Amino acid sequence: MEFILLIISAILVNNIVLAQFLGVCPFLGVSNKVSTAIGMSGAVTFVMVLATMVTYLIYTYVLVPLGIGFMQTIAYILVIASLVQMVEIILKKISQPLYQALGIFLPLITTNCAVLGVAILVIKKDYNLVEGIVYGAATAIGFGLALVILAGIREQLELADVPSGMKGAPIALVTAGILALAFMGFAGLV
């Protein structure tokens, strides 16, 4: 039951992009087409779960025993950057189709603040390892959901007559705002 609440809260109520403003750059950057949005969501889910797990272990078993908790930011960003690189290399070796689907998105993920954000939030919220992994996965699904919905809307917007000044980023942001308004409807759910 606890996990169900955690999952619903992370996907719908506290959606990572629309309520917590993490990962807005890729949210705006790769939401032009539904197919790329799906690829990006897959890559983010993969990396986010792995990164949450690894950073949690590093924090609990390396940083805390050594008393260097303040090195969190530096340690995390290095871990995430090398993790992404490693995933890319392994994926290329073992699964060519998966690499072709996710490959181009992987380098972009290093600077996706949602990944680092979730890793920090898991420590801040005092989750244990299992809760952390579930939270990471659910958050990634929430990110994917928002990204795919926005991409669907933007594909339709291509055909609409948008004033020249509003083309591109501005109309995407206003659309995202209305989407966020819709997601606020979930507020009482948990």
Next chain:
Amino acid sequence: MNQVQNFTKGFLKENPILVMVLGACPALATTSSMINGLGMGLATTFVLLGSNTVVSLMKNLIPDKVRIPAFIVVIATFVTIVDLVMNAFVPSLYEALGIFIPLIVVNCIVLGRAEAFASKNTVWSSVVDGAGMGLGFTAALGVLGAIREILGSGAIGGFKFISGDGILVFILAPGAFIALGYMIAIVKKINKA
């Protein structure tokens, strides 16, 4: 390019958030009031100044292949400094900005300037560039914060000038997206004219 132009380009012509749409996450998340927006902007400016200076000093020492990880370590060091200093001296602002202080590390503006400018230019130009970009970002965040605070709670800088509530949605998440969208559209118009 002279230094005055180098400094002022960050405000309108190449404003990091309003023209290049970099660093949107902190711009949306921390601008529920003008003070928070300015605080976030200044924290980012400090990191940008520090990283631009160090990166341009070390540009000949860092091998080309590992430059991105090296830049990230430099940036993360300055972010940790800001994190600790703000925690010690402005705890209430630190509380309000929360997770977005450590997240300056992944703010595309900082790495973007290190890669696109500081690694190719002299120290002095890089300092001026960092100051201009940082203050341009701060100004944009301050204006966005002020707009949201005025519309959302009928106050400016914490000073309330209406009785009752404002348009609450502007304090909440959707208002941030919508206000930033319109600001970008307006700046686009100004730059074109």
